[in-house]
Amino acid sequence: MGTKLKQWLPGWHWSPGRRKSVARESVAEVDYGRLALQLATAERISEELPAVLQQLQPVLNSRLPHHPGSIQILLSHPNHGESILHHGQQSKPASSYIAALHRQLSSNRGSSSPPLRITDGAHQWQVIARELAHSEQQRFWLLFAFEGEIPALEQLNWRTCDLERCLQQGIEAWVQREEKVREALQAERAIYAAELHDxxxxxxxxxxxxxxxxxxxxxxxxxxxxxxxxxxxxxxxxxxxxxxxxxxxxxxxxxxSESLSQGVINSIREFEQQSAIVFELDNRLQRNLLSPQQTLQALYIIRESLSNVVRHSHATHARVTLSLQGKLLQATIEDNGTGIDPQAARPDSFGLQIMRERAERIGGTLNITPRPAGGTSVCLQLDLDH
Amino acid sequence: MEILKRALKPAPAQPTESQLWQLLNSLNDVVIAIDDRHRILAVNQCWEKTTGFAVEASLEQCFTDFLHPEDLGNWQQVLEQLAEGGSQLIWFRLLHASGEIRWCEMRLQSMRDDSFYPLSATLCDITPQVRNEQVRTASHRSLQSLVDRLPAMLYRSRNNHSWTMEYVSSGCELLTGHSAESLLNQSHISLGSMIHPDDADNVWEQVQVALQNQDTFDLHYRLTKACGEEIRVRDKGRGLYSSSGMVLGVEGVILQCN
CATH class of the missing domain: 1.10.287 (Helix Hairpins)
Structure with a gap:
């Protein structure tokens, strides 16, 4: 035994799974470092998490043979009223189960709070939730869901601390990386904008x-x-x-504002100051679904439309609607003004043509039509699979 | 004897379920009950009028499915506040079957004393009021931004030697170097203190003559800016009077002269 006690203790504390797996687990050896790295470098974490959880589920089963449970990760978006549940099981949890989790975890809940009790039809779940990481827009919760009796918390902590640590390290690193990418992107855009301006x-x-x-x-x-x-x-x-x-x-x-929604909110605030038009925003997008390039072009089109409303429409009301129909994102800008007369367009009115070209560049289509009740409707449709 | 008669008077019959529904369906507000999974347990006919969805098709549906996604956060917050007891008032947008939105005001409470769920609520369509308010706000905002962008200082002051300001537009900062807020009411900075001492008496007298005659005034004088620079300005205004002719204040506009 050449290992000093001081060095040996931390290793002993953090590696129960590895030691026990030799003795009683028939599951394949899990490389936690590789799993953490897989999460940290994920391009889309929502695609990696189920794969990682599928590997961790048998570990949990073998560690707690008398308390069958499920390991899950909930991505909660408190501001959007939406949560996404990732799991490593064959059967998909019921949407009511996810909704109940969202409801209970949206409140300011600490990791030391008592287990959640969730009734889903005939099933009664007890869920132990621990916050793994959080960013401005989302919180990551690690969940251990048990349909029957739950293990003693100390026992659960002891048997799952390496799983939790692996997930926490991977997700925290992913969140930090995303933040750095976002900052770098913003810095780059700032440089280009300043260059263009000067x-x-x-x-x-x-x-x-x-x-x-x-x-x-x-x-x-x-x-x-x-x-x-x-x-x-x-x-x-x-x-x-x-x-x-x-x-x-x-x-x-x-x-x-990295999202289209925030960009539209800021644009409306700006145009509101230039006119007495009532601007209304009906934003039904729950998340940022567009790439930075799509966001930029879509925002350009919306701003151009709003600028036309202020400059030419003589409208009293304008409404911007952002919605999602399947994989089709739709942005509509309507006004109750005098409408567009294509014959009367000035020779320098390249605006509409440029808007169409920009829409095509990001795989979208643009329709400019008169509204039946008067005014104009500009509708941008974007295929999110493009 | 009277007491005895009253005591023997038969108790009024309990209304039947159909009578209760008749009562609820006659209301112009939505009355709704929601269970612990936020499903609609019961709702009156006004629901159809407000949302465009049939009552039968909406029962057992999750109430939050009818809410505008942006208002779900508020809904969660109100539920948390409601857990502390009492009732809560919330404004949100309902998604109408036509795709339009309806602004609603909801009063929400627990139906029973011994459990949080089910919840009962009344909900009324306040879309016309919200639209009117939006028009008023837009009109006020438009006027405010127009006034604030003008390269001039619009003011309403009291008729005293300091010309204490009751209202000053944002153009004040461009003209004097002082922010509009710093000139309001009993501030130590006043228009009077900025007017050149050699011009102050003349300004006072000319304004008093105009007020006396209920006429406008058009003055030229020197102002000292916050940075110490002296500028020439033109001040055009008039008095503000009560119906009895009492001077309530002075309103005008000050522009820098080239």
Whole structure:
């Protein structure tokens, strides 16, 4: 025995599963370090968790042979009224069981709280919940659910501490990594926005003024042959300038708010200050479902629509609806204004065309239609599988 | 004898279940009972009018399925508060069968004294009131932002030598370097203290003459900004009077002159 007691004790404390597995478990040896790493490096943790839990479930079964139970992880989104349950079993838990868990765990519950009692039809569950990690938007709960008698808490702690530690390490590392990725993305966007603002937008602003002046000066009869060119030049420069400004704003908004919902909220707040229009947001999206690129483009389209409402519609009400139908995300911007007359569009009104192009770029479709009750409806549909 | 008659008077018959339902269905508010899994146990006919969903189809359904997803957090919070006893009032959006939303006010309580569930609630459609409030808010917000963005200082002051301010627009900061809040009411900073001492008496006298004649005033004078810079301003305004002609205050706008 060359190991000193000081070194041996911590190892002994944290490795009951490994020692016992030799003596009485017939389950395959589980490499906790590898499982933790699998979670920490997961691209989508929701896809990795069931696989990890499937490997841990037999370990739990063998550790507590007299108390059959299930190891589960609940991702709770307190602000969205939604929870997702991951488990390693064949049968899927009932939705009412998940709803009851969500209800009970949404309150400020500590890890030392007594077991939860959940009735699901004829089944009675006792669930021991421990918070593993949390970020701004979600909390991760480790759950041990027992349909019959629960083991003594000390016994459970003793027999599952290595499982808990493995999951906690993996998930905490994943949460920290996600946070770092988010910060890096924001920093990168900030750099691009600042670059655009300081270089391209300044030059385009100057060109816009000059090209408009040039076009005005070419109104004289002697320059009649140039008028078509100068008009196109002026309107294209104006359009490029506006697009650049809008991109800078959108980049800034997506820095402040990584989700489409928050970006829309911020945009509505901004446009509210510029008009007496009543803006209404009907946001039925419970989570951020879009990639940063999709968020940026969708937000650009919504902002362009809102800007049109303020600038041209003469509306008193505008409504933005964000909803999900299956795998189709739909953003609708409606107003009760005068509507769009395609014949009356000004030559510099490239806005609608650009909105369509941006929608196509992220695999979406854009429909601009008159509303039956008057006004305009702009509908962006995005296939989330794109 | 009278007491005896009253005592012998037969007790009024208990209303039958159908009479109770007739009563509930005649109401213009939704009356609803919710069980421990938040399923609708019973609801009156007004539910159909409010949500567009038939009562029969809604029974046993989870009440929270009819709530706007953004309001689920509030619902949870109210339930937690309700656990402490009493009743709770909550505003939320119900999802109408047509896809539209309806604003509702709900009064929620436990039905029994000895258990938290089932819950009973009354719910009324307040969509028209909310819409009216939104229009009022938008109108006020629009006016407020217009006033606050103007490169001028709009004010309502009391008629004293300090010109103590009751209201100052945000343009105050651009003009004087002081925030609007720092000039309000009994603040140590006042418009009077910013007016150049050589102009102060003239300003006072001209305003008093205009007030006396219930006329407007149009003054030019010097102001000292917070940074010490001296600027020339134009102040155009008029008095604020009661119906008996008493001067209640002075309103006007101050602009910087080039």
């Amino acid at each position: 270089s391209l937008a300044q030059i385009l602003g100057y060109l816009r003024l000059k090209s408009a002046r040039l076009h005005k000066q070419c109104q004289a009869e002697e320059y009649a042959a140039l008028q078509a060119i100068t008009e196109e030049l002026a309107s294209c420069t104006h359009c490029a300038y506006r697009q650049t400004r809008e991109l800078i704003t959108t980049a800034r908004l997506t820095q402040q």
